[in-house]
Amino acid sequence: MNTDLQLVEQARKGNLSSFKILVEQNKRLVYNLAFDLTKSREDAEDVSQDVFVKAFRSLDKFRGDSKFSTWLYRITVNTCLSMKRKKSYSTMQTEEDMNEVIAANEKLSVKFQQVNPERVTESNFIKKNIDKAMQKLSERERTVFVMRNFNELPFEEIVQALKLKAGTVRSLNFRAIKKLQKELSFYNQEPQAEGANE
Amino acid sequence: MNSCEKCNLYFDKALYNELNSDEEKYFNDHLNSCDVCAKEYNELKSTLTLISENHERVEPGDIFQTNFWNNLAPKLEKRPSFIDTIITSFNEWFAANRSLTYQLAGGTALIVIGIFLGRTFFSNDLQVNPTHGELSQQQLAIQASAERYIDRSKVLLLGMMNFDPETDDIESINLEQQQNISRELLAQASELKSDLNKPSTQQLKRLINDLEVILMQIANLETEFDLAGIDLIQSGIDRKGIFLKINIQRMSRANSNINPASGNQVKNEKNSI
Numbered sequence A: 001m002n003t004d005l006q007l008v009e010q011a012r013k014g015n016l017s018s019f020k021i022l023v024e025q026n027k028r029l030v031y032n033l034a035f036d037l038t039k040s041r042e043d044a045e046d047v048s049q050d051v052f053v054k055a056f057r058s059l060d061k062f063r064g065d066s067k068f069s070t071w072l073y074r075i076t077v078n079t080c081l082s083m084k085r086k087k088s089y090s091t092m093q094t095e096e097d098m099n100e101v102i103a104a105n106e107k108l109s110v111k112f113q114q115v116n117p118e119r120v121t122e123s124n125f126i127k128k129n130i131d132k133a134m135q136k137l138s139e140r141e142r143t144v145f146v147m148r149n150f151n152e153l154p155f156e157e158i159v160q161a162l163k164l165k166a167g168t169v170r171s172l173n174f175r176a177i178k179k180l181q182k183e184l185s186f187y188n189q190e191p192q193a194e195g196a197n198e
Numbered sequence B: 001m002n003s004c005e006k007c008n009l010y011f012d013k014a015l016y017n018e019l020n021s022d023e024e025k026y027f028n029d030h031l032n033s034c035d036v037c038a039k040e041y042n043e044l045k046s047t048l049t050l051i052s053e054n055h056e057r058v059e060p061g062d063i064f065q066t067n068f069w070n071n072l073a074p075k076l077e078k079r080p081s082f083i084d085t086i087i088t089s090f091n092e093w094f095a096a097n098r099s100l101t102y103q104l105a106g107g108t109a110l111i112v113i114g115i116f117l118g119r120t121f122f123s124n125d126l127q128v129n130p131t132h133g134e135l136s137q138q139q140l141a142i143q144a145s146a147e148r149y150i151d152r153s154k155v156l157l158l159g160m161m162n163f164d165p166e167t168d169d170i171e172s173i174n175l176e177q178q179q180n181i182s183r184e185l186l187a188q189a190s191e192l193k194s195d196l197n198k199p200s201t202q203q204l205k206r207l208i209n210d211l212e213v214i215l216m217q218i219a220n221l222e223t224e225f226d227l228a229g230i231d232l233i234q235s236g237i238d239r240k241g242i243f244l245k246i247n248i249q250r251m252s253r254a255n256s257n258i259n260p261a262s263g264n265q266v267k268n269e270k271n272s273i
């Protein structure tokens, strides 16, 4: 059984089939993170390709002091950030990408709709509001939040990937949760609102 | 710290079930007795639950599953050649290799206009004024410390320009050390500027002013993860033409070295090179 480091060393010497193993093992992890950060399937696929090209050209920089996937997360985050900067992402986020999110959600909810039709629109509405609330976070808050809560990476791995201090990662994540709570406070009041009608 | 504040500090760990048994007991006891904290915590927890429950993995397209490697492999084998890159994407290349571009452009510019500019632009800076004979000891000391200052800044700035935040490890930039050097240089700047009080040294003073702005930005960077900050610094160095100015300054220094009116100390320095 080859370890990541062994595969990296073989790839460094030009062994593409070793690198292919690393790619196949990690491409979904990279894609998932890239999708959560860009909210666009197309961008996530482009980023995934870029990440592995960059990783391949920078294999010398991987020293094995973290997992290979952790190293890829760093490249993924940075590639997404620079892609956003290049596209001035924030201005186009609202329309083009939101539509894609909605389209994706609709596609996914077709099955669900057959079972539970009246809840589908409500669920789409919630998702849209969550996406909107996520946009209120700073880049760093969103990145840490996504890594911890969507990709379920332990805090230590985020610390390694982003080369931030442990306390910083934790407080960025907590700050993100607090901001999101404020943005989405509507949902916390729902039970009371129902009661008030009686 | 009152009990609510202490309880609040546990929120973050509690959300991820990371409290140890003592902390957990304290936390639960407090929530049972304090409606304010209980409400606040429950709202955070249900927000997190709401978001997690509504988060979906979006599957990539079929091509991702079947053709990812086939699409990737050609990009790995073909390393971009110099000509290719310039033709296909000069802007991309410029962004990624800013320092190299800079050296090439700066080098060319220097060959063409450097000597001319050097003579006019900085002609009076820290040069021996023939009517006054040799520089005084004090002026020589100021000159030496200004040169050291600029050299150290240049090394620091080159490090910043060469740093590629996308793939480089923080070890390769050692931001903490860079920031310490920046702060050290910033601390020296005001004294140096007040020493550079002669009309002939105003150009040099402006260069140190420019450097000060950039050093301040480096010192204020929160982390190397602050890509926008690093980008701002890198483009600031570009925009202000710092390296060109440093090179011109250095050339005017070299010019003054071969100036027959130069003092002995300067000549000695030249002989030793």
Ligand SMILES: [Zn+2]
Pocket (backbone or CB within 6 Å): B003, B004, B005, B007, B030, B034, B035, B036, B037, B038
């Ligand atoms: Zn309390």
